[in-house]
Amino acid sequence: GAGVSQSPSNKVTEKGKDVELRCDPISGHTALYWYRQRLGQGLEFLIYFQGNSAPDKSGLPSDRFSAERTGESVSTLTIQRTQQEDSAVYLCASSTDGTGLDGYTFGSGTRLTVV
Amino acid sequence: AQSVTQLGSHVSVSEGALVLLRCNYSSSVPPYLFWYVQYPNQGLQLLLKYTSAATLVKGINGFEAEFKKSETSFHLTKPSAHMSDAAEYFCAVSGYGNKLVFGAGTILRVKS
Numbered sequence: 076g077a078g079v080s081q082s083p084s085n086k087v088t089e090k091g092k093d094v095e096l097r098c099d100p101i102s103g104h105t106a107l108y109w110y111r112q113r114l115g116q117g118l119e120f121l122i123y124f125q126g127n128s129a130p131d132k133s134g135l136p137s138d139r140f141s142a143e144r145t146g147e148s149v150s151t152l153t154i155q156r157t158q159q160e161d162s163a164v165y166l167c168a169s170s171t172d173g174t175g176l177d178g179y180t181f182g183s184g185t186r187l188t189v190v
Numbered sequence: 191a192q193s194v195t196q197l198g199s200h201v202s203v204s205e206g207a208l209v210l211l212r213c214n215y216s217s218s219v220p221p222y223l224f225w226y227v228q229y230p231n232q233g234l235q236l237l238l239k240y241t242s243a244a245t246l247v248k249g250i251n252g253f254e255a256e257f258k259k260s261e262t263s264f265h266l267t268k269p270s271a272h273m274s275d276a277a278e279y280f281c282a283v284s285g286y287g288n289k290l291v292f293g294a295g296t297i298l299r300v301k302s
Binding site for chain 1: 224231284288
């Protein structure tokens, strides 16, 4: 597509429920990144995909967080047993490759609120 | 390892005045440096980037930044602020094959 698309744009969930966040990167972009942005804070790296593999998962905060990517395209970030501290905007970005030379193109994010 | 420090979480300027947003980085490899802008309820948009070519980089909307290796800085400037420049600005650093590491952001307010 023309840009990075994320869905849903907003999600309110009850504490303890599981949520799935979706990212559609730009067609042909092999690298895909997930970041988290808490209120008033910078971007926190979560995970990086090159193709369908995740060579860097170092930012996932706990084993409640997981992500996958299929067909070198769509990625899903899953948060199990959500907690209030998971409330944040989850941003997805893609780039042409994993070199970092082109910078990233970001989606508009999913605002997750855990109540 | 890489890190970014943005001096000033909030900057306020008058319309027409110089904009200066400060960014200092730390990197163990030759850095690539980026400035992104985030308007309310939107994703991040790339303003400009430095990837080891010219040290003075020009971006969109009249912004530019200068890479100064001796000062490990990559400050963002614009000669004359416009009301539409009000947003949050993020500086980021990466190295070849490394993920972007972002600063905490600077909120720019433009007064009329």
